[in-house]
Amino acid sequence: MQLITFYKYQGTGNDFVMIDGRTQEIKLNSEQIHNICNRRFGIGADGVIILKNHPKLDFEMDYYNADGSQSMCGNGGRCAVQFAKHMGILKNEFHFLAIDGEHIATIEDSGWVHLKMKDVYSIKSINNDYELNTGSPHYIKLVANLDNINVVEEGRAIRNSEAYEQEGINVNFVQTINDTSIFVRTYERGVEDETFSCGTGVTAASLVSAHNDRGFNRIEVETLGGKLAVEFDRINEEAFNNIWLCGPATFVFKGEKTLA
Incomplete structure (x- = not known):
């Protein structure tokens, strides 16, 4: 004991x-x-x-x-x-x-x-979805209306699909609010459920949602648990550095x- x-x-x-x-x-x-x-x-x-x-x-x-x-x-x-x-x-x-x-x-x-996050040098396109690693592996699915998504059911299906069943992956559903704001909900591996927020997940979602051709970006992120922000420099379509996750x-x- x-x-x-x-x-x-x-x-x-x-x-x-x-x-x-x-x-x-x-x-x-x-x-x-x-x-x-x-x-x-x-x-x-x-x-x-x-x-x-x-x-x-x-x-x-x-x-x-x-x-x-x-x-x-x-x-x-x-x-x-x-x-x-x-x-x-x-x-x-x-x-x-x-x-x-x-x-x-x-x-x-x-x-x-x-919090400064690891640099990202690869974003994999999977049909209209994306896969990248921001310290943990993430699957990004862009959706029109998050209110119509069953995050647990659809997230669990992707996480346990043949491609990800063994290692697992976090699944993020991302709705664009405007050019600099997104709404993100995440099904997390390890928890095996939706969490109120996922830091590496909103970071991954923000990189996919980068709004500038090059240079500094700041994305405001809404989650079920509150507001975060992600700042980064976009080098090209797949390369990002100076990535900072900001929040309470x-x-x-x-x-x-x-x-x-």
């Missing part, structure tokens, strides 16, 4: 259980992670994040989906930065390691966290839990 102190954070409704693993070793198996994330019998979350020491950077972020699998999580990364600040890591610019590599982040006075990251509550 192990007693852990945890902190609950959310970024536009994408919620996470945060654990400080810098002073004690935290090892969780898939069953424990699933139980922590269970919304009826556990704490309830889309994922678990363990903050760890890093020899050169400010910290390392271990992110686990609700099923125990690991991936990069954009909203989780923003929440991890706020959590690091809360735990006494005070920096003007944070440098940390995630599963997809090193990231940089800053916190505005408003509480919004700006909020502390919810603190507690203790005994793990079997």
Whole structure:
């Protein structure tokens, strides 16, 4: 039995259980992670994040989906930065390691966290849809009216199709609001359900929705959980750098839990 102190954070409704693993070793198996994330019998979350020491950077972020699998999580990364600040890591610019590599982040006075994402150099066209990796793999489907889409049913069908069944993929349904605004809903692998927001998903959707021929872009993003923004430089049709995911990251509550 192990007693852990945890902190609950959310970024536009994408919620996470945060654990400080810098002073004690935290090892969780898939069953424990699933139980922590269970919304009826556990704490309830889309994922678990363990903050760890890093020899050169400010910290390392271990992110686990609700099923125990690991991936990069954009909203989780923003929440991890706020959590690091809360735990006494005070920096003007944070440098940390995630599963997809090193990231940089800053916190505005408003509480919004700006997280630099990995560069993207490939967008695959699949009929009228798109596939790309923004730290996690994403499928982008452009739709005329999101209110008419059964996100869970259609997202699950694509995620479990022959092409993606083994590795899985996140499925994003994207509606254009205007030249600089989109509405995104996401079916997330690992959670195996729709989440209120997905950071790597809205990043992928924004790149596909780039409105300038070249140069700086900023896309305002509506999700079920609130507003985000994605800024980036478009180099050409498939290449993007200086990609920043911007949005709120909020502390919810603190507690203790005994793990079997």
